[in-house]
Amino acid sequence: MNHQEKQSLKSKKMKKLIVTLIVMLVPVLFYAQGAFDKFNDIDDVAVIVVDKSMVDLAKEMKVGKSEQDMVTKFTEGLDNLKVYSTEVKKYKKQLKAAVKDYLRDNNMKTLISVKDDGEEVKVYAKQTSSDTLDEVLVFVDGGDGDETLVVTFTGKVKL
Structure with a gap:
C-alpha cells in the first residue's frame, strides 16, 4: 500500500x-430543549408555552407598585415557561418518568419537597451562583385522582 x-x-x-x-x-x-416536547402533540396533555416575548409583556402589566416590582424581578432574566398537565394515568406515568430522567441527566437539586393527602409537590433547581437560578422545575403528582403537572422555567432568575 x-x-x-x-x-x-x-x-x-x-x-x-x-x-x-x-x-x-x-x-x-x-435533550435539554426537548425533554418534554414529546408531550406537545398528545391530546390528553395540556401544554402551555410562554416564550421570551410573552414574558417581557408581563413586565408591562398595570398592577400595584409592589406587585410590579415582584413581577419585574422574577421575569427579568426569564427566557421561557412551560407547563405540562394531564389527568390520564398513562401520561401521568410518562411525565413522571420524563422528570426523573431529566433530573438525573441535568444534575438538579431539590429545593422543596411536600407530601400531603396523596399529593406530592417537588421543586428542583439548577443554580450556578448563590443568588441566581438557571432553571427551575416544579413537579406536582396529584396521586390517582388528580392531575400531574410539570412546570419548567429557564433563564437567569435572581433570588
Missing part, C-alpha cells in the same frame, strides 16, 4: 469517526 492510499484510508476512518461522534452527540445536545 502506497503513501497516498494510506492517507486516503486514514481520511475515511477520520470521517467515519466524526460522523459517529456527531450522531452520538446530537441527541444529548437537544
